[in-house]
Amino acid sequence: xxxxxxxxxxxxxxxxxxEQDIELIFNTAREFKEVINRPIKKVPSLRDITIxxxxxxxxxxxxxxxxxxxxxxxxxxxxxxxxxxxxxxxETLLDTVNNILSMKVDMVVMRHPAPGAPAFLAKHIxxxxxxxxxxxxxxxxQALLDAYSIYEALxxxxxxxxxxxxxxxxxxVALSNIYCLKKLGAHVKxxxxxxxxxxxxxxxGVEISYNIDDTLQWCDVANVLRIQLERQEIKYxxxxxxxxxxxxxxxxxxxKLSKKTVIMHPGPINRGxxxxxxxxxxxxxxxLQQVENGVAIRMAVxxxxxxxKA
Amino acid sequence: MRILIKNTKIVHHNTGLSDSEQDILIDNGIIRxxxxxxxxxxxxxxEAKGSYTSSGWTDVGTRTGEPxxxxxxxxxxxxEAAAAGGYTTIITTPxxxxxxxxxxxxxxxxxxxxxxxxxxxPMAALSFDCAGKDIAELYDLHSSGAIAxxxxxxxxxxxxxxxxxxxxxxxxxxxxxxxxxxGEFNKGWQxxxxxxxxxxxxxxxxxxxxxxxxxxxxxxxxYTGGRLHLWNISTQGSVELVRRAKKQGLNISCSVxxxxxxxxxxxxxxxxxxxxxxxxxxTAEHRNxxxxxxxxxxxxxxxxxxxxxxxxxxxxxxxxxxxxxxxLETAYAILQTHYGKILTPQLTEKIFSQGANTxxxxxxxxxxxxEKADLTVFxxxxxxxxxxxxxxxxxxxxxxxxxKLKGKAIATIKGNLIFAEN
Numbered sequence: 001x002x003x004x005x006x007x008x009x010x011x012x013x014x015x016x017x018x019e020q021d022i023e024l025i026f027n028t029a030r031e032f033k034e035v036i037n038r039p040i041k042k043v044p045s046l047r048d049i050t051i052x053x054x055x056x057x058x059x060x061x062x063x064x065x066x067x068x069x070x071x072x073x074x075x076x077x078x079x080x081x082x083x084x085x086x087x088x089x090x091e092t093l094l095d096t097v098n099n100i101l102s103m104k105v106d107m108v109v110m111r112h113p114a115p116g117a118p119a120f121l122a123k124h125i126x127x128x129x130x131x132x133x134x135x136x137x138x139x140x141x142q143a144l145l146d147a148y149s150i151y152e153a154l155x156x157x158x159x160x161x162x163x164x165x166x167x168x169x170x171x172x173v174a175l176s177n178i179y180c181l182k183k184l185g186a187h188v189k190x191x192x193x194x195x196x197x198x199x200x201x202x203x204x205g206v207e208i209s210y211n212i213d214d215t216l217q218w219c220d221v222a223n224v225l226r227i228q229l230e231r232q233e234i235k236y237x238x239x240x241x242x243x244x245x246x247x248x249x250x251x252x253x254x255x256k257l258s259k260k261t262v263i264m265h266p267g268p269i270n271r272g273x274x275x276x277x278x279x280x281x282x283x284x285x286x287x288l289q290q291v292e293n294g295v296a297i298r299m300a301v302x303x304x305x306x307x308x309k310a
Numbered sequence: 311m312r313i314l315i316k317n318t319k320i321v322h323h324n325t326g327l328s329d330s331e332q333d334i335l336i337d338n339g340i341i342r343x344x345x346x347x348x349x350x351x352x353x354x355x356x357e358a359k360g361s362y363t364s365s366g367w368t369d370v371g372t373r374t375g376e377p378x379x380x381x382x383x384x385x386x387x388x389x390e391a392a393a394a395g396g397y398t399t400i401i402t403t404p405x406x407x408x409x410x411x412x413x414x415x416x417x418x419x420x421x422x423x424x425x426x427x428x429x430x431x432p433m434a435a436l437s438f439d440c441a442g443k444d445i446a447e448l449y450d451l452h453s454s455g456a457i458a459x460x461x462x463x464x465x466x467x468x469x470x471x472x473x474x475x476x477x478x479x480x481x482x483x484x485x486x487x488x489x490x491x492x493g494e495f496n497k498g499w500q501x502x503x504x505x506x507x508x509x510x511x512x513x514x515x516x517x518x519x520x521x522x523x524x525x526x527x528x529x530x531x532x533y534t535g536g537r538l539h540l541w542n543i544s545t546q547g548s549v550e551l552v553r554r555a556k557k558q559g560l561n562i563s564c565s566v567x568x569x570x571x572x573x574x575x576x577x578x579x580x581x582x583x584x585x586x587x588x589x590x591x592x593t594a595e596h597r598n599x600x601x602x603x604x605x606x607x608x609x610x611x612x613x614x615x616x617x618x619x620x621x622x623x624x625x626x627x628x629x630x631x632x633x634x635x636x637x638l639e640t641a642y643a644i645l646q647t648h649y650g651k652i653l654t655p656q657l658t659e660k661i662f663s664q665g666a667n668t669x670x671x672x673x674x675x676x677x678x679x680x681e682k683a684d685l686t687v688f689x690x691x692x693x694x695x696x697x698x699x700x701x702x703x704x705x706x707x708x709x710x711x712x713x714k715l716k717g718k719a720i721a722t723i724k725g726n727l728i729f730a731e732n
Binding site: 015112116117119120135136137172198199201 | 580
């Protein structure tokens with residue numbers, strides 16, 4: 001039986017929640033997904049709740065997804081982006097957030113470049129915190145929506161083989177996905193150039209491969225990550241061309257397989273680098289379903305945290 | 311002023327551990343009598359049953375804060391914190407503003423600590439501005455009283471600089487301290503590279519970044535001769551290399567910070583920046599190897615690695631927080647708390663006092679009548695709570711605040727000066 005209340009005050013990472021929490025989030029998301037497909041897409045659940053979306057790093061889709069989720073729950077929403085803020089004037093994270101909280105904000109959705117920044121904030125402030133990505137650490141709502149999308153596509157997660165492909169070293173999506181999928185009983189393999197695979201990643205219970213064709217043949221689902229050149233202060237790859245040649249997912253590679261593979265991507269896509277258009281837009285791809293599920297999952301997370309009784 | 315220490319056991323590397331409890335009478339800064347029952351009156355009586363008395367302790371690599379970072383620490387506060395932790399001598403790093411690299415910088419520190427219970431023996435910069443390029447005026451600094459040379463926590467990446475330094479100081483028998491880290495290995499590292507750093511998505515520094523530097527340093531030392539101290543090693547590989555080098559007869563010594571002996575990288579799972587240290591906390595395996603190295607004498611002494619920092623640079627998102635903790639007041643206690651009975655009084659004396667005293671050539675007085683009093687009285691069984699309100703340091707970056715600890719320096723005495731809480 002699943003619990004009716006989430007076990008944590010904040011969603012800092014998948015590491016900190018349990019299997020029952022994930023199940024509860026999925027069940028709640030399923031209901032909200034039904035809601036957002038109605039002619040009237042809004043419910044009054046968070047009518048008296050104010051949520052601040054604080055983004056210290058650029059984001060288009062995650063921010064939009066959170067904002068839509070909040071609005072569909074009838075929350076009041078304020079947005080704060082670092083580029084247009086006092087951060088550039090040297091204000092600390094704590095000062096920034098405390099200033100926002102003084103205006104009576106109940107929840108904070110934060111993206112920040114520093115691993116652990118939401119955990120730091122949780123030690124200092126009262127509001128519920130949802131981690132929308134902290135550096136190379138976690139991106140829990142992305143992992144939840146990815147797992148939920150796999151569940152929808154394959155009917156189950158336990159026992160399924162999921163490959164995470166690309167820049168594992170700089171990816172919070174990879175780490176959160178590993179935690180989430182392992183908790184749900186999937187087999188996980190990471191695949192990419194050795195310089196982009198963390199040295200001790202096997203300690204998290206995943207397999208490692210440097211060969212894309214073997215990996216594609218092995219997996220039921222291929223979650224293809226964005227090659228994040230903007231996070232690489234050193235060159236881990238000689239060129240995008242070489243990456244595309246040896247690790248890029250293209251139609252020819254998929255056609256060689258003896259089975260159907262589900263293709264996912266957290267976006268934004270570098271078309272022609274980690275994935276070609278004929279794959280991204282094919283029937284193999286559930287990329288747009290991921291985006292739709294993202295809103296439902298975020299609605300579920302916000303709703304469950306806000307309605308949690310201490 | 312007469313001070314009487316009652317019922318303590320004396321532990322000293324020359325005489326070993328005394329069989330029975332002794333009383334020590336100090337009159338006007340000089341030990342007058344050591345006997346098993348002294349009944350004379352005194353201005354201050356230390357009831358020290360269950361304690362041990364050793365030569366005054368020495369810390370190596372203490373940050374004074376002053377000059378330059380007086381908001382973190384100054385000469386008054388650092389010497390008081392040191393006395394509270396049992397230290398009668400602190401050997402300080404040159405990483406101030408300005409760096410300790412001229413005659414006047416040395417004299418400033420020496421003069422400002424005159425008359426304090428804990429005296430300061432400053433180390434000077436090995437390279438100008440500790441910038442890792444050209445050697446500073448090492449001869450003149452030596453003549454002015456610099457006890458050794460180092461760029462502090464800034465590891466020397468330029469092999470030629472270390473070579474020239476080791477050669478140059480041989481003119482006057484100088485000692486160089488080096489904190490070995492290959493800075494190129496993983497720039498921007500936050501902690502030890504391993505299972506924990508992977509699970510936190512944090513950039514890690516692998517053990518080999520230190521080991522390869524130790525290997526390099528030993529090769530250079532073999533080539534140049536001279537005296538080198540590897541300051542604050544943290545890995546099993548370094549311990550093994552130094553052990554071998556000592557057998558080989560190289561003039562090498564090394565030290566380890568107490569935090570690295572007591573904690574491993576598991577302490578970082580909650581992103582507590584007070585465990586963000588350099589060298590980083592390693593795994594339990596490394597910790598055990600460091601302890602073994604300490605017991606078999608490969609590691610010569612422990613350091614507090616006392617690094618005072620204000621909250622504004624410490625209580626931050628993990629990657630933005632500076633490295634280090636204050637430890638002068640808790641170094642012995644955390645070691646005793648973690649190692650219990652296997653930390654013997656003899657080993658305590660060696661790693662807090664004799665080890666550094668030997669390497670730095672400090673002729674601390676013996677514990678016998680006629681000698682000047684320079685003593686630390688420590689009680690391995692004293693239980694106490696480390697309260698923020700009682701901290702002598704100006705900073706409070708220490709993860710142990712509020713924690714119950716076992717083991718305490720109950721009195722620190724030099725000449726006529728005494729620090730004792732009770």
